[in-house]
Amino acid sequence: MRMDEKRPVRQALPNRKEYYQPSTQANRPVQITHSTKFRVYLQHHFRSAKGSLRDLLNNFGVSSMVMLMIAIALSLPLAFASFWYNSAHMVQSWQESAQMTLFLQKNATAAETDAFLKHIKEDKRVQSFQFHTPEQALQQFQASTGMQDVLRGLPENPLPAVVTLYPALALSEADIKQLLDDLTAKPIVEMAQLDLSWIKRLGALLQVVERALLLVAVVLALGILFVMSNSIRLAVTQRKDEIEVIKLVGANDRYVRRPFLYLGMYYGLGGGLLACVGVSVGSWWLLPHINTLLATYDQQATGWFLPVPVMLCILGGSVMLGWISAWIAVRQQLKNSF
């Protein structure tokens, strides 16, 4: 040992290799090959996975709360997604059945009307139609408005005969327009109306909902990130001393991080599974009531459950969220310890 001695450091110190020569010769030198390194690496993965699972089960009270929190945060966008998925499907089926209303000339004879109806029946572009005589139309109008007295006071029935017509499902919008023009050109047809505007409106509304849903999902994902990284930070602080010791005997950051990453992924997986189960149970409970409602629109929700790919996406997403939040939580601690 020497003190207060200036010397050119680079030349004077032996090179690195010399320092790494084994200092004792008692045992045979150990060869660390890449394959043993990889095996040990896998082993640590396995050990971290197992250890984190054990930790999770040991603190089941806390971890189940965390998972429940994640599940609640996830199930809201998931329920929306399920609603959206099904309603988008339904809107499409509605769109396909655009409705056309033809008002016939008031002075058309019965023979002319029959000929026209026959003509429509033979047209391939028409899927189905309903014919309402002026009397039926009046009855319906009376029933729906409740203005019997006023209508009874009229000298004659002011309503024309009406044909409600559904174009074939395969028709495009342009084809439907073409059909409309063709029918309007018939002398017997006084006026034709194509009711597409409300469907367009519904479609626009659904797009707004879709966007809003995405926004809500992103905000909730951020919320989940904070909740999870906070609870993982708790686990990290509990093992602060251990992390310090492990780092001082030569662990790198990845080694320290690994068990916590597994913990995060378990939280994510548990939360995602709970959310999927919750939404499925909720929709199972709602399904009969929704179908009652939909029956009034001649619709039926066959499977309200989430399709498997969507579920897998949700699970994968929540596991990834867990991983990210664990990474954030450990980063903080790694920065603060040496």
Added chain:
Amino acid sequence: MIHFDNVNKQYTQGQAALCDVTFTVDKGEMAFITGHSGAGKSTLLKLITAMERPSNGDIWVGGHQLSRLPAHRIPVVRRFMGIIFQEHRLLMDRSVFDNVALPLEMAGYSAYDIARRVRAALDKVGLLYKEKYHPMALSGGEQQRVGIARAVVNKPALLIADEPSGNLDADLSAEIMSLFNEFNRVGVTILIATHNIQLIQPYRHGVLTLRQGRLLPEAQGVYA
């Protein structure tokens, strides 16, 4: 092995912990750092183990320039030194064997080599028969010896000890010192920080004396 070149360390609060420290510990040497508490012993060890970085000056440990070492290389440096703490710092939820095996696990040894090395290290400190115990069940001296086994299991070229006999009685301290001497005899460089001058006196090793963050010239050290 260790070279300090005009090292200063100032904590953010303002007080200077180390002031213009320059010294060299050669390979295979055994040296002591003494001084009253607050003299800067712990800071010096923290700088060597890269727990802190110097405010200015150069530190070389084992051919690595610590003052310029990127953070991700720090584990590499630590793997070639063994660190013994005053309060032993064992992991209480693992067995003695697993505690000692820790540095080998990180270095990527196979299970066979780990078992062989761990048993050899435990045998050296005389605790082979307690490998399955938990550190909780051991006495203070035994815990300290497990800490030493953990530090030497990787056959480090450099051994750093912070008050290794801090809470131990004289007999146990002497026992631990003789262990260190044994390691030194097979070529390990050892640096021990202690305020216990009685511990040093039997040995004719180099002594660095710190007073208020400065190294005293050898003539004014404990032997003066």
